[in-house]
Amino acid sequence: MVMEIVCPAGTPAALRAAVKAGAHTVYCGFNDETNARNFPGLNFNRNEMRAGIAFAHEHGSKVLVAINTFPRAGDEAIWQRAIGDAEICGADAVILADPGLLDYATRTHPRLRRHLSVQAAAANADVINFYAETFGVKRVVLPRVLSVPEIAAINSETDVETEVFVFGGLCVMAEGRCSMSSYATGLSPNMNGVCSPASHVEYREDQGVLDARLGGYLIHRVERGEPAPYPTLCKGCFSAGEKAGHLFEDPVSLNAEKLIPQLQKAGVTALKIEGRQRSKSYVAQVVRNFRMAVDALDAGRPMPEGMLARLSEGQAMTTGAYKKTWR
Amino acid sequence: MSNSQNLIPQCPAALAAALRVVPLAPLSLSLTVFSRKIAKNHPDLFQRLGEHSRTAFVLDPTDLPIVLCLDPNDGMPKVKLTRGRGTGAARISGPLAALIGLVHGAFDGDALFFSRDLVIEGDTGAALALRNAIDDAELDLSHEAAALSGPFARPVQRLIALAERQTGLCLTRPEDVAIW
Amino acid sequence: MELTVGPNQFFWPADTWSAFYDDLTRSPVNHVVLGELVCSKRLPFYQDRIPDAISNLIEAGKDVALTSLALVTLKRERKLTAELAEMGVMVEVNDLTALTHLPRDCEFSVGPLVNVYNEGTLRWLASRGARRVCLPPELPIGSVAVLAATAAELGVAIEVWGHGRLPLAISGRCYHARLHGRTKDNCQFACEDDPDGLDVLTGDGKPFMAMNGVQTLSDSYACTDHQIDLLRSVGVSALRLSPQSRGFTRLCQLYRQRIDQDLAAGDLATEVRAASADIRLSDGFLTGAYGAEWSETSPQSTTSR
Numbered sequence: 001m002v003m004e005i006v007c008p009a010g011t012p013a014a015l016r017a018a019v020k021a022g023a024h025t026v027y028c029g030f031n032d033e034t035n036a037r038n039f040p041g042l043n044f045n046r047n048e049m050r051a052g053i054a055f056a057h058e059h060g061s062k063v064l065v066a067i068n069t070f071p072r073a074g075d076e077a078i079w080q081r082a083i084g085d086a087e088i089c090g091a092d093a094v095i096l097a098d099p100g101l102l103d104y105a106t107r108t109h110p111r112l113r114r115h116l117s118v119q120a121a122a123a124n125a126d127v128i129n130f131y132a133e134t135f136g137v138k139r140v141v142l143p144r145v146l147s148v149p150e151i152a153a154i155n156s157e158t159d160v161e162t163e164v165f166v167f168g169g170l171c172v173m174a175e176g177r178c179s180m181s182s183y184a185t186g187l188s189p190n191m192n193g194v195c196s197p198a199s200h201v202e203y204r205e206d207q208g209v210l211d212a213r214l215g216g217y218l219i220h221r222v223e224r225g226e227p228a229p230y231p232t233l234c235k236g237c238f239s240a241g242e243k244a245g246h247l248f249e250d251p252v253s254l255n256a257e258k259l260i261p262q263l264q265k266a267g268v269t270a271l272k273i274e275g276r277q278r279s280k281s282y283v284a285q286v287v288r289n290f291r292m293a294v295d296a297l298d299a300g301r302p303m304p305e306g307m308l309a310r311l312s313e314g315q316a317m318t319t320g321a322y323k324k325t326w327r
Numbered sequence: 328m329s330n331s332q333n334l335i336p337q338c339p340a341a342l343a344a345a346l347r348v349v350p351l352a353p354l355s356l357s358l359t360v361f362s363r364k365i366a367k368n369h370p371d372l373f374q375r376l377g378e379h380s381r382t383a384f385v386l387d388p389t390d391l392p393i394v395l396c397l398d399p400n401d402g403m404p405k406v407k408l409t410r411g412r413g414t415g416a417a418r419i420s421g422p423l424a425a426l427i428g429l430v431h432g433a434f435d436g437d438a439l440f441f442s443r444d445l446v447i448e449g450d451t452g453a454a455l456a457l458r459n460a461i462d463d464a465e466l467d468l469s470h471e472a473a474a475l476s477g478p479f480a481r482p483v484q485r486l487i488a489l490a491e492r493q494t495g496l497c498l499t500r501p502e503d504v505a506i507w
Numbered sequence: 508m509e510l511t512v513g514p515n516q517f518f519w520p521a522d523t524w525s526a527f528y529d530d531l532t533r534s535p536v537n538h539v540v541l542g543e544l545v546c547s548k549r550l551p552f553y554q555d556r557i558p559d560a561i562s563n564l565i566e567a568g569k570d571v572a573l574t575s576l577a578l579v580t581l582k583r584e585r586k587l588t589a590e591l592a593e594m595g596v597m598v599e600v601n602d603l604t605a606l607t608h609l610p611r612d613c614e615f616s617v618g619p620l621v622n623v624y625n626e627g628t629l630r631w632l633a634s635r636g637a638r639r640v641c642l643p644p645e646l647p648i649g650s651v652a653v654l655a656a657t658a659a660e661l662g663v664a665i666e667v668w669g670h671g672r673l674p675l676a677i678s679g680r681c682y683h684a685r686l687h688g689r690t691k692d693n694c695q696f697a698c699e700d701d702p703d704g705l706d707v708l709t710g711d712g713k714p715f716m717a718m719n720g721v722q723t724l725s726d727s728y729a730c731t732d733h734q735i736d737l738l739r740s741v742g743v744s745a746l747r748l749s750p751q752s753r754g755f756t757r758l759c760q761l762y763r764q765r766i767d768q769d770l771a772a773g774d775l776a777t778e779v780r781a782a783s784a785d786i787r788l789s790d791g792f793l794t795g796a797y798g799a800e801w802s803e804t805s806p807q808s809t810t811s812r
């Protein structure tokens with residue numbers, strides 16, 4: 001069984017590019033606060049979603065609709081409507097995180113397949129099986145805090161399909177459990193679908209030295225010629241006690257292409273690429289590479305590798321929590 | 328040191344020199360007409376700007392002595408070329424080839440930004456909205472220019488032909504397959 | 508309005524831990540949640556003190572609950588979580604994993620690290636047996652009001668984060684260990700040196716966060732001095748005070764007085780500042796534009812942007 005490549009699409013053009021580049025599955029969201037990449041200029045209105053899904057289906061690809069923020073008290077109808085519209089648009093599944101919304105979808109849209117978002121941070125087999133029994137969840141996107149052996153252990157104890165991130169931005173905190181962004185800016189992944197929002201970013205270049213601030217907090221200061229990572233809070237340069245540096249995480253991005261065979265042995269169904277905020281050119285290149293990798297693996301050919309470094313943040317890569325020493 | 332730096336051609340001095348002397352007012356008018364034509368053919372582009380549909384942008388090709396001030400004006404865009412720094416809420420600076428490469432989907436904006444080939448100043452949210460909207464629009468500047476007619480068509484077509492000839496820049500959208 | 512003492516988020520020596528809960532038996536608080544929230548590796552150091560602390564607190568008339576871990580991944584942690592229900596006191600769920608181990612008819616509490624953002628989730632939890640819910644600290648007052656109204660219909664008590672460094676994130680990675688060049692498995696309990704967390708500053712020296720092992724907290728101490736009357740009026744039934752190594756009994760008294768109107772609005776914050784001059788306060792999550800904001804215009808405040 002070829003491992004499934006699950007690709008991001010921030011725009012209809014990116015969706016078409018991903019499908020043409022060989023994505024088995026594309027995930028995307030509506031252009032509002034119901035999805036965790038609620039960035040300016042991104043995402044799909046209802047017509048675009050319907051057309052995008054139709055395009056993907058014509059080419060044999062699936063589309064998952066992410067409705068993975070936590071509905072605001074008093075405004076749950078916005079999120080509930082998104083579920084109904086995803087079903088009408090022909091989505092192959094919805095990706096949900098909020099228990100209340102899962103409960104709603106289970107009761108009112110029983111035939112719409114439900115995936116558990118990484119934002120639910122379901123990090124062990126007990127809770128994954130609980131989501132399956134309670135809400136009929138068919139697949140779980142695993143949080144980026146687990147090692148490969150831990151993923152294998154989870155798969156040995158559950159029938160729920162697992163999907164893991166293999167490329168792109170890396171959350172160092174358990175997803176869906178982080179309020180650092182709203183602490184600094186008032187906008188959070190859970191409530192607003194944004195982390196370290198661009199609206200609160202301020203770059204100032206002086207004599208080649210570039211300061212990047214978020215909500216007034218200095219996150220990075222880079223010298224002339226150094227790469228300029230986006231000022232994501234948890235990847236900033238800070239000091240504590242006597243030490244200074246990237247105390248939480250270096251400005252690296254995840255690349256687990258070399259671990260694909262191990263992830264397959266660990267029972268993983270699908271490989272997920274992060275980056276709905278990235279361009280269609282990026283999406284297509286990454287998809288093409290990962291598709292080649294899983295096809296090679298399936299055919300018993302050697303894995304191509306190392307083609308993706310240029311596309312990553314600050315040009316540095318990590319395998320993240322998949323290797324236990326990361327912790 | 329980024330790889331992409333090696334890949335982005337610099338605009339040759341000849342074009343830069345020409346732009347130092349030509350009158351900019353007629354060119355601005357032509358580009359305004361051109362941008363309205365694009366707006367008409369790609370209404371989604373301006374819808375995608377959302378709350379930034381009236382934000383003033385400055386696009387600064389760092390290898391040219393001019394900047395392009397773009398006011399989306401809620402779908403009725405205005406373009407003005409100036410020789411100063413220009414004024415706007417958001418500024419995107421980089422070699423002309425990088426800016427055009429973004430429009431044509433040949434480059435990834437984030438990657439150019441990480442490598443500092445592109446620099447964003449001012450309203451970062453607005454700059455990202457513009458980047459994302461343009462990425463979705465799948466524009467082909469040569470194709471759009473060729474479709475122009477009327478008194479303003481010639482200057483735009485001549486400018487694009489000049490730019491292509493002088494720089495070797497790709498102003499025609501590469502075929503999807505050719506990119507990868 | 509009642510006072511709840513949340514689980515201690517930090518790693519304290521066992522004797523300090525015991526003395527803290529002994530002091531609480533004489534403090535004007537109603538509910539006490541104890542146990543290990545942040546890191547399962549800390550638990551063996553004080554685990555044997557927990558039964559005594561529970562019985563002393565119950566004897567002193569306090570309502571006691573035992574917290575789950577905030578993030579359950581390892582086999583050992585799953586086992587610990589399963590055993591919580593057998594301790595004979597109410598369980599506070601801070602990772603839904605704990606819920607999976609509770610008998611179906613068992614009542615429980617929900618802690619601030621479970622994502623209760625809306626009525627749907629609150630109703631679902633209530634249907635599973637939730638009786639007390641401490642809301643996530645990032646919720647604005649508007650959401651708190653809607654949820655408190657729903658909770659009243661459901662017979663669920665609503666708590667709000669009242670005072671203390673805000674729990675902002677939990678990770679698989681230990682930052683204290685990373686700071687000392689160690690891995691989590693070989694952390695040598697570096698977090699024990701920082702009984703209230705280790706201050707994290709930005710590159711230009713501005714206080715920002717505090718690290719506490721796998722947890723990241725706010726630099727500022729949340730303080731609801733200015734919101735207490737508002738919270739009461741929307742139906743919040745308890746404020747949660749988060750343990751700190753110094754002056755905690757006094758803090759409990761101050762909040763009791765403030766709730767009972769024996770202390771005017773603003774006086775509580777003044778007292779807190781008098782006790783530790785360099786402390787930064789915040790109440791932005793509830794009523795401000797962003798979490799770190801402090802509503803009082805005060806020359807000492809360094810939390811403003």
